[in-house]
Amino acid sequence: MTFSEAVTSVTRSYIVPKCYDTVSNGSPVLMKLLQNAKPWKSGVSYDVIVKYQDSxxxxxxxxxxxxxxxxxxxRTTMTFRPKMAYKPVVIANIEQTLNQGDxxxxxxxxxxxxxxxxxLMQVMATNLWTGTGSGNSWDSIYNAADDGTNFGTYGTLSRTTYTTLKGYYLASAGALTLAKMATAYDSVSIGNDSPDIxxxxxxxxSTYESLLQPTVRAGYTQNGYPKMNAFGMVPTTAAMAGQAGFxxxxxxxxxxxxxxxxPSGKMFLxxxxxxxxxxxxxxxxxxxNFKKSNDGVPLGVPGRIPSTRGFNFRDMMSPVDQLAEIGHLVYAGNFISENPRLQGQMVGLT
Incomplete structure (x- = not known):
């Protein structure tokens, strides 16, 4: 419908007072890890003592x-270096002035x-799943859950010399089957320790769901999927009441x-x-913290939850050669596995 100037010249457009995020993707694992972060208080490296052989x-x-x-x-020591990721926040003085009042x-x-x-959360998700640990690149589950195929060292130690630092890695896995999942699961299970996600x-x-027994799938259809959040499983009653969860x-x-x-074709244990x-x-x-509840961000996307340990902000300041204020959001730390043999991945799955 097109209106004439008789109306448009005296009537404003209605602008919805909310910014909707149509870009960010969900990462429940990143949310879980950030919400349960451990402190790295000091020290130029994070050293992990490991027993690599029996006497x-x-x-x-x-x-x-x-x-x-x-x-x-x-015994020997794995060594990890701190990493940083950042995003600038830049606001021009004239823009901030005009963005006031009615x-x-x-x-x-x-x-x-x-x-x-x-x-910045999207950058952190990329770091979590694809980091190589080289240079400014973060360590990740990608280089932790490796048997030496792609990463000959982990925590500065050679996986050839220290073979117990090898995770489970299945290349060119092909069609996903329950048998392949069982093999991977058994390979990263020691004693009572097994994958928890x-x-x-x-x-x-969806492919895995199709492998489940029809009675199991029917139960999900009737009762809904179980849910978990950054802190663990959400009780059924809470999930039915609308509590956020995956x-x-x-x-x-x-x-x-x-x-x-x-990345496409991958499964991590x-x-x-x-x-x-x-x-x-x-x-x-x-x-x-950035907004604790920004309902313009899809549920389950980092940015809908409070920020966590390691999330830093440098105050806005004015550079001498620019009419603006600039701050920086910074994540500092690293993704570290104390026992990489308990981590696994399959790649090339269909």
Whole structure:
């Protein structure tokens, strides 16, 4: 419908006072890891002591036998360096001045802060799933869950020398089957330790669902999918009441989640007791939250939740050669596995 100037010259357009995010993707695993971050308080590196072999001294003994007193070294140290990722927040002075009073629809600084914080989460998701640990690139589940095929070292240690640092890695996996998932699961399970989250793409999540027994699928259709959030499973009553959470399936009691940031054809088996985010609160910078509830951001997308340990903000300041104010959002720390043999991945799945 087209209106004449008789109307348009005296009538404003209605602007919805909300910015809707049509770009960001969901990453439940990133949300879980950031919400459960461990502190990296000081030190130029994060060192993890690992036992890499059993001793061969000692053993059974007879009456008055001479005892073995040979001392053997069975420990070494993995070393990880801190990493940083950032986004600038830039507001021109003239723009901030004009974005006031009755003509303001959304606060410019607040909108830009939230937008850049959401974009920083996307950078962090990329770091989590594809980081190589080289140079400024973060360590990640990608280089933790590797058997030496792509990453010959982890935590500065050679996986050829220290073979117990090898994770499970299946290349060119082909069609997803329950048998392949079982093999991968068994390979990263030691004693009572097993994966507590299996993460994959939307496509493979649906493929796995199709492999389940018809009675199981029917139960999901009737009752809805179980849900989990950043802190664990959401009780059924809470999920039905609308509490935020991600749809999950189960494999051997472990939640299987779909993560939109995972590269195509991949499935990761993660034990978060031995893999997580170590966050650094940088001295001199503020530790702040972007909006706790921005309903313009889709549910389940980082940016809809409070920020976490390691999320830093340098106050807005005016450069001498620019009529603007500039601040920086910074994430500092690293994604580290204390026991990479308990992490696994399959690639090339269909």
């Amino acid at each position: 061969t001294n000692g053993g059974n003994t007879g009456i008055a036998d001479k005892l073995d007193t040979d001392r053997q070294n069975v 003509e303001q629809v959304i606060d410019l600084l607040e909108a830009e802060f939230d937008s850049q914080a959401q974009s 299996i993460a994959t793409t939307k496509t493979l999540w 749809d999950v399936l189960f494999f051997r009691g472990t939640p299987v989640v779909k993560d939109e940031q995972i 993660i034990n978060t007791n031995y893999f997580g985010f170590k966050g650094i609160n940088i001295s001199g910078l503020k530790q702040v």
